[in-house]
Amino acid sequence: MAVTFIDHATVPPLQVSLPPRYCPLPVRRHAEAEALNRRAADWINAFGLCIAGSPRTRMIGNDCGGFYGRILPDAPADRLQLAVDWCVLMFTLDDVHCDEGPASMRPDSFADLAARIVRLLEAPGAAMSAGGDPFLAATADLAARAHALGTPTQLRRVADAHRGWYLGVLWEFGCRLRDRTPCLNDYAHLRQHTAAGAATMSWTELIDGEQIPARELDAPAVRALSELALTVAAFDDDLFSYGKERWLAARTTRPSRCRLNLPDILAAEQALSPQQGLAAAVTLCNRLTLRFLQLRERVLPAASAPLRRYVEHLSCLIPGNLAWGLRAGRYRNPDGGHPDAVRTTLAFTQTAPPTGPPPIASIAWWWDPCL
Incomplete structure (x- = not known):
């Protein structure tokens, strides 16, 4: 395992090699x-977004069809298109309004746009004073x-x-504005949210077409199973983006x-x-994956079809x-x-990792024996 910086002439300047990942689930x-x-x-493109240059390159490199196509490999393509379109738009929103450049320090602008997006999701016909904002127009569609x-x-x-x-x-904006790295206990339970985990999975129910009964979806064991999967995926994203963040920081005058x-x-x-x-x-990802597999075996026997x-x-x-993530241009082509x-x-x-919870209080309940 090593992180190597190389002169960016004709070869990639940064190589990240990770230790073995435990994941016996098929792709x-x-x-x-x-x-x-x-x-x-x-x-x-019809909304004037990602038409040319770097934004288009990044949009294509995100491979949102490949991302959602691995989550719902058997879904009808016409219904799955909704989630793929959303994924393209939200990656673009993330790049423009959240993660990079001056926008990463402007929570006021983001909060205003986010509130309008949520309202449009609730009521597509709501007059939100979009003012021609392409993100809001695309969200309304x-x-x-x-x-x-x-x-x-x-x-x-x-x-x-x-x-x-x-x-x-x-x-996350608050952490950046204070120029402070958060503690592990906070990050561990918030990462599923900062990575849009539940938002990503919320579209699967519409694509499947059947509503999951609330008594099942809200059951503690199912909530723990959801949080485990979303957190594992988000932590894996951190592994993919580690090199990208290092590459960008090395080219920033004041990282x-x-x-x-x-x-x-x-x-x-x-x-x-x-x-x-x-x-x-x-x-840590390996331990969470093992717990997901263990808890899944408890949930499935009594689960309804949805x-x-x-x-x-x-x-x-x-x-x-x-x-x-290992192939996505989002991480291989940083800018x-x-x-x-x-x-x-x-x-x-x-080889399975050790069982039992890691010493992180905010997520320890995933190992509650009553689940």
């Missing part, structure tokens, strides 16, 4: 992933399509999931002291080297996100202008 892919990507590109597919309960779940996501993003990724937080809190922080992050499909999507999310500037390699192992 599947939707047969129409590329067609989904093409239609999503045409859709977002998505919301209208969603309302044609979903039940009132499903649509409320979508809107509520976005509120959770945007609250997490605003927490922030705020670190919002799992390896750096572990390294800061436990006085580890960067390599040891990466190893500790992979070890809940079983949801659990299957969670089971596809973890390995599918790994397969997608849209340097293809393969970052390469992350990851081996896999069938």
